[in-house]
Amino acid sequence: MENALSGIRILDMTHVQAGPTASQLLAWLGADVIKFEPPSGDITRGQLRDIPNADSLYFTMLNCNKRSITANMKNPAGKEVFVGLLKKCDVLMENFGPGVLDRFGFSWEAVHEINPRIVMASIKGFGSKGPYAEFKAYENVAQAMGGAMSTTGFDDGPPLVTGAQIGDSGTGLHLVIGILAALQARAHSGKGQYVEVAMMDSVMNLCRVKFRDHQRLTRQILSEYSVDTTGRHATPRSGNDSGGGQLGNAVKCKPGGPNDYVYVVVQEVVWDKLARRVGGAAMAEDPRFATIGERRKNQGIMWGMLNDFAGQYDKRELMALLNELEVPCGPIMSTEDLANDEHVKLREMYVELDHPVRGPWHNVGMPIKLSDNHVPIQRSPLLGEHTDQVLKEVLGWDSQQIESHRSAGAFTK
Ligand SMILES: CC(C)(COP(=O)(O)OP(=O)(O)OC[C@H]1O[C@@H](n2cnc3c(N)ncnc32)[C@H](O)[C@@H]1OP(=O)(O)O)[C@@H](O)C(=O)NCCC(=O)NCCS
Numbered sequence: 001m002e003n004a005l006s007g008i009r010i011l012d013m014t015h016v017q018a019g020p021t022a023s024q025l026l027a028w029l030g031a032d033v034i035k036f037e038p039p040s041g042d043i044t045r046g047q048l049r050d051i052p053n054a055d056s057l058y059f060t061m062l063n064c065n066k067r068s069i070t071a072n073m074k075n076p077a078g079k080e081v082f083v084g085l086l087k088k089c090d091v092l093m094e095n096f097g098p099g100v101l102d103r104f105g106f107s108w109e110a111v112h113e114i115n116p117r118i119v120m121a122s123i124k125g126f127g128s129k130g131p132y133a134e135f136k137a138y139e140n141v142a143q144a145m146g147g148a149m150s151t152t153g154f155d156d157g158p159p160l161v162t163g164a165q166i167g168d169s170g171t172g173l174h175l176v177i178g179i180l181a182a183l184q185a186r187a188h189s190g191k192g193q194y195v196e197v198a199m200m201d202s203v204m205n206l207c208r209v210k211f212r213d214h215q216r217l218t219r220q221i222l223s224e225y226s227v228d229t230t231g232r233h234a235t236p237r238s239g240n241d242s243g244g245g246q247l248g249n250a251v252k253c254k255p256g257g258p259n260d261y262v263y264v265v266v267q268e269v270v271w272d273k274l275a276r277r278v279g280g281a282a283m284a285e286d287p288r289f290a291t292i293g294e295r296r297k298n299q300g301i302m303w304g305m306l307n308d309f310a311g312q313y314d315k316r317e318l319m320a321l322l323n324e325l326e327v328p329c330g331p332i333m334s335t336e337d338l339a340n341d342e343h344v345k346l347r348e349m350y351v352e353l354d355h356p357v358r359g360p361w362h363n364v365g366m367p368i369k370l371s372d373n374h375v376p377i378q379r380s381p382l383l384g385e386h387t388d389q390v391l392k393e394v395l396g397w398d399s400q401q402i403e404s405h406r407s408a409g410a411f412t413k
Helices: 020-026 076-088 102-103 108-114 141-145 169-189 199-206 210-218 268-284 292-297 299-310 314-322 335-339 342-346 388-392 399-407
Strands: 009-013 030-039 066-070 090-095 119-124 194-199 247-253 261-266 330-331 350-353 361-364
Touching: 009 020, 009 076, 020 030, 020 090, 020 119, 020 169, 066 388, 076 108, 076 399, 090 169, 108 119, 119 169, 141 199, 169 194, 169 199, 169 261, 194 199, 199 210, 210 292, 247 292, 247 299, 261 268, 261 299, 261 314, 268 299, 292 299, 314 330, 388 399
Parallel strands: 009 030, 009 090, 030 066, 090 119, 119 194
Antiparallel strands: 247 261, 261 330, 350 361
16 A cells, blocks of 8 residues: 555664654655664663563654664775665665764765765754754753743742653654655755754744743733743743633642643633633622633632632543533643543554564554555564665665675674
């Protein structure tokens, strides 16, 4: 069956999280992704191991539907494998530290010369130019430097990282968009181009509304924030405030566990119905809540009343009750809640897979659903599982050629 990216072959040198999430999505869109690993493998194969000698969940969850080939780029025979594949692929992906590919002798200019049609896609912490260009980066470094940490948490507490991996997986999404655009451009021009995504830039992009508020501060206080923004020059941390035009916050439910909360958006159009349900006519007609401006000013009192109401219900009951009133809301779902959720199951967003070493395990499913793309999710490859297969099928090598490269050190340390 033809899938969205059938016929697109990707030489995937990515490692850790940011790059592999991107190439996994491309594999789930139907591309043939050849994970090109050093002989010791992607470092995450052995990180946070939960089963002795089995590839870690860190690795397996980010590298499904790929083929694995190993080759030593510090050995001429290994480089020959790389150049051979470069000529046969549509996209080269990498997220090495600054200068690594250049040191191998494969700058964008060199890659483009070898294969003018290839799209080369790189993730760097801070891009290829600027004062930070030479720095390495991990998830939380990007969250710190892209504006996420300074705007996450409570005003009287330290900056916080978010659980969502916006620095790594978020950057991976940006890379996928760049790759797809470059492939589309190539369909017209016949030429590949270089796609560069910096983790810091991606986090800034995801923090766009915080820069909206940053500029509003020069003209007005941020009346929707529950913290006083008078005299501030930077967007503050605002706890669980909604961050949009409608008021929102998390209210506490019974029995009072760490995730027994429901996030409630007090949308303008539902205020009257909500107020009548929570506090009867007295609340609906209370002048302190008569307009959105008044509700913003008195939101501490309003959230107090909503919290008292919420405490009578568990989070599922409250979700059902509020949805009947068409109030936008969401219970705070733990990973355990999600792993067992009927809706999640139905949408194939937590899928069971098997693995020859680790046995059964789960992966988060494909979040982008296309009507004509049906790639069944398959386990991640073992290290070098497809080396011979790829060399034969893609490069047309015979067993003798493979063995001569093997003895020349192409695949071993
Ligand atoms: C993530 C990061 C900090 C890891 O740093 P690191 O472990 O020091 O790894 P680097 O990418 O800098 O270097 C990889 C090394 O593996 C070597 N290597 C990679 N593939 C190889 C291969 N096939 N054969 C031989 N060597 C290989 C490289 O030569 C390099 O070694 P060198 O420094 O001796 O040249 C860094 O890669 C980085 O900043 N990446 C860009 C930002 C990013 O994506 N971060 C998010 C990660 S989730």
